[in-house]
Amino acid sequence: MMIEILISVLLLTASIVVLLASIGLLRLPDLPTRMHATTKSGVFAIALIMLAVALYFARVDITARVLAIITFTFVTAPIAAHAIGRAGYLSGVKLWSKTVRDDLKDYYNEKDTDSS
Amino acid sequence: MFEWVIEIVYLLLSVSLLLAFVRLAKGPSLPDRVVALELIASIVAGMVGVHAIDTGISAYLDIAIVLAITAFLAAIGFARFIQVRGMHDD
Amino acid sequence: MIGLFWNLLLANCWVFLTGSFGVLNYLFGFLMGYVVIALIHKRVPALEGYPQRLPRFFRFFGFFVWELLLSNYKIAVDIVTPPWHMQPGVIRYKLFAKTDLEITLVSNFISLTPGTLVLDVSEDKTTLFVHAMFLRKEEEVLADLRNLELRILEVIR
Incomplete structure (x- = not known):
């Protein structure tokens, strides 16, 4: 009974996190802020759900598989986010109009003036 | 009680799938769509986990593993593609 | 890194010597190896700083x-x-x-x-x-x- 309550709490938290992430994906104004909403929440939710799965089955082989999934997502999600964010930035996606500052633009401008 | 929790979780995940799909269809630029696609992959992997709990069949977890791997590869591939192609109208 | 390698080696030794192959036994062997390394790490320069x-x-x-x-x-x-x-x-x-x-x-x-x-x-x-x-x-x-x-x-x- 205790374990069922724990699993329920984990699953509900995960689904609420995912729901917030998708609301954020819909509402937020530009690419980097949208990625803030999705990448971490996706990883977090998968970790929570997989923990619930491990608790539910309570078997060694399942737990090993669950740990593999969690580690894999934790390693790959930031790499994918970095790749997409960089590619999007370089291909000229506009940042939000209220963005406070943009040091990366300065950096690329400096580099262009250096090389030319 | 527990069945109800599973139902609610399915419902919430489906709603978020729908919202992410709206962003996938709307997305002003290709990177936005890729981000939405990645979130969809995460949601589906989560759904597979919930389904494994629901049915009690642990073999479904393999699907989640494959899904996580392919989502990562797709994201990297799209990133390369965007970088090479530059900015056009989508 | 070398400390982790030695620790895994000790854990493997423990598992082989006790002859029961299970995750719990492996974890126990790892723990024992960790304790051993924590005891001797002051005298072996290569293991310095591993237990912390x-x-x-x-x-x-x-x-x-x-x-x-x-x-x-x-x-x-x-x-x-x-x-x-x-x-x-x-x-x-x-x-x-x-x-x-x-x-x-x-x-x-x-x-x-x-x-x-x-x-x-x-x-x-x-x-x-x-x-x-x-x-x-x-x-x-x-x-x-x-x-x-x-x-x-x-x-x-």
Whole structure:
């Protein structure tokens, strides 16, 4: 009974996190802020759900598989986010109009003036 | 009680799938769509986990593993593609 | 790294000698190996500093989970309430990390903390370009990043 309550709490938290992430994906104004909403929440939710799965089955082989999934997502999600964010930035996606500052633009401008 | 929790979780995940799909269809630029696609992959992997709990069949977890791997590869591939192609109208 | 290798070797020895192959027994062997290394590490220069690493790792793990929860909550509040409180922007962050592995780990963890996202690394590998969501006080964001980086370096160095 205790374990069922724990699993329920984990699953509900995960689904609420995912729901917030998708609301954020819909509402937020530009690419980097949208990625803030999705990448971490996706990883977090998968970790929570997989923990619930491990608790539910309570078997060694399942737990090993669950740990593999969690580690894999934790390693790959930031790499994918970095790749997409960089590619999007370089291909000229506009940042939000209220963005406070943009040091990366300065950096690329400096580099262009250096090389030319 | 527990069945109800599973139902609610399915419902919430489906709603978020729908919202992410709206962003996938709307997305002003290709990177936005890729981000939405990645979130969809995460949601589906989560759904597979919930389904494994629901049915009690642990073999479904393999699907989640494959899904996580392919989502990562797709994201990297799209990133390369965007970088090479530059900015056009989508 | 060499300490971890010796620890795994000792764990393997334990499993083979006891002859029961199970995860629990392996973990127990690992624990025993860890205790042995903790006892002798002062006399063997190659093992220096290995036993302090495990508690540091757990401290970092706890810190990171706490940070994850806290900033997830912050972003969630901003997403749900209609007016935007955020002030996004891209800032420079000078790295302490030197090698490629350290830079990869540090930027991965910075990307995993909600509210910060690594967009690019400068070509001379000294600066990260971090997209931060709450840039009200830049010094605070930079101090948080520095804290995270120092904790990671403490574990892997």
